[in-house]
Amino acid sequence: MSLDVLSDFKASAQEANVLFYYSGYFSQNVIAAMAETIRSRLAGSDISNTQRKKIFSSFVEMSQNIVHYSADSLTPSEITDGEIRRGSLCIHLSEDGYTLLSTNPIKHSDIERLRERLLPLRDMTLTDIKQAYRAALRQEQNPDTNSKGAGLGFLTIARDASAPLDFYFTPAPDDPTSILFCVKAII
Amino acid sequence: MNHLRIPASPTTPEVEFDFSAHSLAIKGESYPENASAFYQPIIDATRAYLAECGGSAITVNISLGYFNSSSTKLLFSFFEALNNSAADGNHITLNWFYDEDDETILEFGEDIQEDFKSLDFRSQIIELG
Numbered sequence: 001m002s003l004d005v006l007s008d009f010k011a012s013a014q015e016a017n018v019l020f021y022y023s024g025y026f027s028q029n030v031i032a033a034m035a036e037t038i039r040s041r042l043a044g045s046d047i048s049n050t051q052r053k054k055i056f057s058s059f060v061e062m063s064q065n066i067v068h069y070s071a072d073s074l075t076p077s078e079i080t081d082g083e084i085r086r087g088s089l090c091i092h093l094s095e096d097g098y099t100l101l102s103t104n105p106i107k108h109s110d111i112e113r114l115r116e117r118l119l120p121l122r123d124m125t126l127t128d129i130k131q132a133y134r135a136a137l138r139q140e141q142n143p144d145t146n147s148k149g150a151g152l153g154f155l156t157i158a159r160d161a162s163a164p165l166d167f168y169f170t171p172a173p174d175d176p177t178s179i180l181f182c183v184k185a186i187i
Numbered sequence: 188m189n190h191l192r193i194p195a196s197p198t199t200p201e202v203e204f205d206f207s208a209h210s211l212a213i214k215g216e217s218y219p220e221n222a223s224a225f226y227q228p229i230i231d232a233t234r235a236y237l238a239e240c241g242g243s244a245i246t247v248n249i250s251l252g253y254f255n256s257s258s259t260k261l262l263f264s265f266f267e268a269l270n271n272s273a274a275d276g277n278h279i280t281l282n283w284f285y286d287e288d289d290e291t292i293l294e295f296g297e298d299i300q301e302d303f304k305s306l307d308f309r310s311q312i313i314e315l316g
Contacts, residue, residue, distance in 0.1 A: 028198065028219070028220035031198070031218075032197040032198050035197070035198075035218075036197075048288070049286070049288035049289075050288045050289070050290065053253070053288065053289060053291070054291075056253065057253065057255070057291070060218050060253075060255050061255065061256060064218070064220070064255065064257075067220060080221050080224070081220060081221050081224060082220070083220065130294075134298060137259065137260060137263055137298070138263075138302070152256035152257070152259060152260060153256045153257075155256075156255075156256045156259075159291075160291075
């Protein structure tokens with residue numbers, strides 16, 4: 001790769017108002033380092049503390065989802081600590097607000113489960129979302145739900161977003177046998 | 188156990204539970220990779236301590252600037268354990284410190300207050316950085 005490619009890449013990112021972009025392997029340590037840089041980028045921007053906290057929260061939920069659920073894992077699937085999985089995360093400023101976009105490969109068999117979880121959120125008002133969040137918080141954890149978090153992650157992002165969450169599934173360009181799961185949140 | 192002390196890390200809070208002084212404090216940020224692995228031992232130690240207490244005045248100080256969804260779930264279990272003990276006769280004051288711009292943490296505090304009525308819940312605005 002020549003230096004020109006890198007400077008073109010940087011120029012395009014700047015033009016698209018990209019605040020942060022990372023594509024590669026995610027781990028808890030990588031998230032902690034990203035958290036530090038995202039916080040300092042946000043501190044230098046002209047936004048309210050409330051919005052800053054919401055962007056930060058959505059970033060954490062999205063990147064921890066990648067660590068827990070991406071189908072491309074460097075670590076054995078049975079471990080629950082020190083997981084390393086692949087995905088990407090982008091934060092950019094659009095005319096609608098700050099947009100967070102996360103992608104990660106998933107298995108075909110995960111599509112239905114994710115769709116069932118995310119589709120209802122799209123039709124919910126903020127009041128509905130807060131109510132569903134409270135109900136989920138009080139629910140006993142079900143060991144069969146395949147959720148390593150509390151099932152609260154998407155509800156947390158939806159609660160902080162200013163528009164319904166967008167999500168889609170698309171064949172991975174580099175591997176047609178795998179599906180890319182993308183979530184977009186406007187804060 | 189008389190003392191449970193866990194230093195803060197970039198993604199986990201400082202835990203300072205001085206059981207002999209009936210003083211429990213959690214402070215910092217909470218987004219560990221595995222919230223159960225972090226909080227379950229803390230909840231278990233607290234339950235064991237509470238089982239030995241009767242009619243004690245216990246102070247719990249929580250000042251968290253941020254916690255992720257899975258930490259929220261575990262904190263809820265922690266407060267539930269405190270509430271059960273308060274219903275059994277301990278007097279438990281829960282000081283809930285939050286940043287005034289943080290509606291999420293304010294609302295979570297309101298939920299705790301609503302669900303766990305045996306706790307003497309006091310919320311306080313503080314600059315959490």
